């Protein structure tokens with residue numbers, strides 16, 4: 001598809017300034033979800049992304065998506081059904097300490113506790129839907145700065161490789177640009193950990209079971225993905241470098257040593273690593289601009305909350321901009337944005353506190369904490385309401401509280 005498809009909402013005026021009532025900066029999974037949710041409610045927008053259209057297809061992350069996320073993506077006809085592997089059991093334990101628990105879909109009365117999908121497959125399903133709907137979308141186009149506000153519009157420039165900047169006006173600039181680095185408006189808590197990712201094979205079939213194993217280095221998650229397991233191996237940065245440098249057999253041995261003997265690993269695919277930090281933006285809304293998805297909050301991947309939360313940002317922003325299915329007259333109106341920002345606080349803060357709490361509790365190997373963890377896991381195992389509480393957060397996100 002050409003990168004300059006224009007709809008009535010994104011038209012070049014006589015002055016050659018492009019206008020879009022809603023400009024979404026970032027066509028990652030959250031930006032795409034917003035554009036689709038708005039289109040479904042009759043509100044056009046213009047998507048721009050700094051990268052070429054296909055760059056996201058190769059992203060190596062495996063994402064655990066909640067049952068609630070599946071339901072929302074199905075409403076957009078963007079659920080990647082064939083690429084999604086259901087999780088029917090989650091086994092939680094700690095290495096070198098007592099206590100373990102298991103949550104099951106049957107106990108919670110749902111078909112699956114969650115689903116594992118490659119980022120690239122999720123993105124491809126959303127992008128295919130956007131192309132079917134003919135959404136306005138420019139790739140290799142970057143919003144370099146926020147511009148300025150005058151006459152009820154934000155004026156900015158769209159930068160394209162090797163071409164003159166294109167002036168643009170919008171009533172609302174939505175930032176969906178992913179993890180913010182070096183932004184003074186964002187508080188950063190560096191976990192001093194990296195996530196090493198790989199897909200591995202095991203001697204036994206995974207049986208749709210996910211494993212969350214807490215080790216002295218940090219949490220180790222294994223997620224069923226097609227006939228393999230997707231590994232998120234949380235380790236200190238120096239160890240991440242060493243793991244990336246290992247050949248496949250040595251990596252398999254290192255993983256086996258970290259995980260223990262409950263599974264027998266037989267092969268590993270290519271590795272990638274991501275630095276881990278909690279990044280929280282103070283204000284979600286400014287003058288004719290709003291932040292959603294990872295640019296609003298970036299969480300540790302331990303409990304698989306990030307995209308699920310970003311999707312709820314996109315969904316609720318679409319609802320705020322089209323109450324009762326009718327587009328508001330001015331999408332950048334301060335009152336609308338303030339109401340949206342206030343409504344999102346409980347979900348985003350709750351998800352950040354939940355995730356950060358798990359990281360802190362399970363990344364410290366002091367003996368008293370090891371015992372407290374063991375007791376916590378034992379309590380989860382013995383007290384069904386406590387287990388339901390955690391399971392429902394995995395299944396539904398904030399609605400599970």
Ligand SMILES: Cc1cc2nc3c(=O)[nH]c(=O)nc-3n(C[C@H](O)[C@H](O)[C@H](O)COP(=O)(O)OP(=O)(O)OC[C@H]3O[C@@H](n4cnc5c(N)ncnc54)[C@H](O)[C@@H]3O)c2cc1C
Nearest residue numbers: 026028029030050064143177178293294301304306307308
């Ligand atoms: C190791 C790891 C494991 C994870 N596991 C899970 C999980 O199990 N479950 C889960 O829910 N989440 C998980 N996450 C989080 C999840 O990946 C993110 O929450 C999700 O990708 C955020 O989507 P996004 O669209 O906000 O940002 P991104 O996916 O980062 O997309 C941002 C887009 O904006 C574009 N862009 C950037 N700057 C500009 C600009 N100036 N102008 C225009 N375009 C721009 C980029 O090119 C990109 O396409 C994990 C993350 C990591 C790192």
